[in-house]
Amino acid sequence: MGSILLDGVDVRVAVDGHPEPKTLLDGISLNLTEQRIGVIGANGSGKSTLLRLLNGLVAPSHGTVTVDGDDTVRSVRAVRRKVGFVFTDPLSQLVMPTGREDVELSLRRSVRNPKERRDAATAILNRFGLLALADQSIYELSGGERQLMALAAVLAVEPSVLVLDEPSTLLDLRNRELLRRTIAGLSQQIVMSTHDLELARDMDRVLVVESGQVVFDGGADAAVEHYRALSAAGLPPVGAAPWPHTTESA
Amino acid sequence: MSGHGFLLVNYVPGTSLVHRAPLWLKFLLVVGCGMASFLVVDWVVAAGALALMCLAFLASGAGPARLFRAVRPIVPVLAAIGLFQWWQLGGPVAARIVLNVLVCVVAASILTATTPMQRLLDGVVSLAVPFRRFGADPERFALTIAIMLRSIPFIAGAYSDVRDSARARGLERNPRALVLPVFITTVAYARQTGDALAARGLGEPGPEDDNEEDEGTQDNGTPGDAGRR
Numbered sequence: 499m500g501s502i503l504l505d506g507v508d509v510r511v512a513v514d515g516h517p518e519p520k521t522l523l524d525g526i527s528l529n530l531t532e533q534r535i536g537v538i539g540a541n542g543s544g545k546s547t548l549l550r551l552l553n554g555l556v557a558p559s560h561g562t563v564t565v566d567g568d569d570t571v572r573s574v575r576a577v578r579r580k581v582g583f584v585f586t587d588p589l590s591q592l593v594m595p596t597g598r599e600d601v602e603l604s605l606r607r608s609v610r611n612p613k614e615r616r617d618a619a620t621a622i623l624n625r626f627g628l629l630a631l632a633d634q635s636i637y638e639l640s641g642g643e644r645q646l647m648a649l650a651a652v653l654a655v656e657p658s659v660l661v662l663d664e665p666s667t668l669l670d671l672r673n674r675e676l677l678r679r680t681i682a683g684l685s686q687q688i689v690m691s692t693h694d695l696e697l698a699r700d701m702d703r704v705l706v707v708e709s710g711q712v713v714f715d716g717g718a719d720a721a722v723e724h725y726r727a728l729s730a731a732g733l734p735p736v737g738a739a740p741w742p743h744t745t746e747s748a
Numbered sequence: 749m750s751g752h753g754f755l756l757v758n759y760v761p762g763t764s765l766v767h768r769a770p771l772w773l774k775f776l777l778v779v780g781c782g783m784a785s786f787l788v789v790d791w792v793v794a795a796g797a798l799a800l801m802c803l804a805f806l807a808s809g810a811g812p813a814r815l816f817r818a819v820r821p822i823v824p825v826l827a828a829i830g831l832f833q834w835w836q837l838g839g840p841v842a843a844r845i846v847l848n849v850l851v852c853v854v855a856a857s858i859l860t861a862t863t864p865m866q867r868l869l870d871g872v873v874s875l876a877v878p879f880r881r882f883g884a885d886p887e888r889f890a891l892t893i894a895i896m897l898r899s900i901p902f903i904a905g906a907y908s909d910v911r912d913s914a915r916a917r918g919l920e921r922n923p924r925a926l927v928l929p930v931f932i933t934t935v936a937y938a939r940q941t942g943d944a945l946a947a948r949g950l951g952e953p954g955p956e957d958d959n960e961e962d963e964g965t966q967d968n969g970t971p972g973d974a975g976r977r
Contacts, residue, residue: 583947590940
């Protein structure tokens with residue numbers, strides 16, 4: 499199993515109209531060696547930024563991120579060959595009109611011969627049970643089918659690490675379960691952010707992110723309970739208006 | 749976001765004569781139709797060319813429904829252009845302009861309906877290889893074409909979604925309520941597509957360039973800030 503190392507990582511971005519940069523992640527140091535790692539936390543807590551660091555989509559403002567020794571800034575191409583990334587919305591990830599063509603696009607660099615490339619794409623789609631959908635327009639696929647297609651396209655180049663950013667957010671229950679089973683069968687190291695606490699419980703290790711910091715790091719059940727407690731704290735009583743100013747103006 | 753089959757038909761598997769025609773011939777057909785639209789001055793000739801293109805499309809086995817779906821989205825635009833030109837320059841000129849545009853659309857649809865996208869990309873790469881000496885990357889060139897083709901239905905879908913939202917709020921007559929959200933959605937889509945391509949390492953130099961230092965090829969943004977790639 500590979501090793502992902504984050505050493506004293508800060509991520510800050512400039513915000514229009516604000517003199518000081520906004521801090522997205524603050525002082526993150528982690529050594530990720532487990533097979534399945536979950537990242538949970540509220541919207542805007544920094545989960546996606548943390549995941550984007552691992553593929554080099556975001557560069558740290560301070561500190562370093564390495565994947566099996568490759569720095570995500572200095573050796574970004576090598577890192578991206580090792581780390582596959584699945585986005586929340588597969589429509590923005592699937593570049594080609596059909597799934598087969600998208601998988602073939604992934605293989606363009608590694609398999610030069612068109613016939614061999616097509617055969618390889620067919621084998622990959624068959625492995626994920628997507629062959630019957632291979633030549634359909636991606637717009638005609640359901641959300642779950644699209645997400646699996648995006649997953650197949652990323653896995654076509656056989657990355658050693660798979661990063662998934664809230665992959666089940668747009669899925670219904672059945673497709674969520676399908677995705678869950680598919681992920682469970684993968685041999686890659688998985689790092690996944692999710693709001694689906696059932697999915698989080700499948701993980702070997704779960705990080706709870708809050709306000710740009712990892713506030714809990716441990717087993718799945720304990721992490722989920724910690725996150726539940728964190729989310730419940732500060733909520734208004736049942737029946738109270740969540741936004742008092744709107745009721746006043748009404 | 750809903751997508752729409754817009755203007756160009758997706759590949760329809762088949763073994764027809766049109767499918768088997770060499771790619772250069774199909775490219776030539778599209779380029780020829782584009783050039784002819786500037787040269788043809790008689791609407792009867794344009795009508796004849798359109799009939800020929802439609803026959804070629806139907807000969808591919810893609811079917812009249814797909815042909816209709818390819819042409820349907822531009823019918824309102826062509827109707828507006830045709831009426832305006834009729835008013836300004838008369839019926840024959842209006843008919844010629846409308847028919848010439850249709851010829852181009854159908855010719856492009858013949859190409860996309862009978863050629864797998866990967867074959868199309870291989871063809872674009874071959875065409876772009878001579879430009880390598882000027883620093884062009886043929887693979888990146890092909891990828892750009894593919895993304896352009898892919899983005900047309902997405903933007904059409906964004907427009908349709910925004911129009912429905914505007915209708916639901918009674919703002920369908922407000923152009924700002926239509927244009928601005930489509931613009932913002934399109935920019936967001938472009939950024940997401942860029943992220944997705946970067947994450948997959950697509951459009952980057954090939955493995956032969958791996959020994960090059962990566963540093964300096966990325967935008968690190970404002971000093972002290974996180975840089976997006």
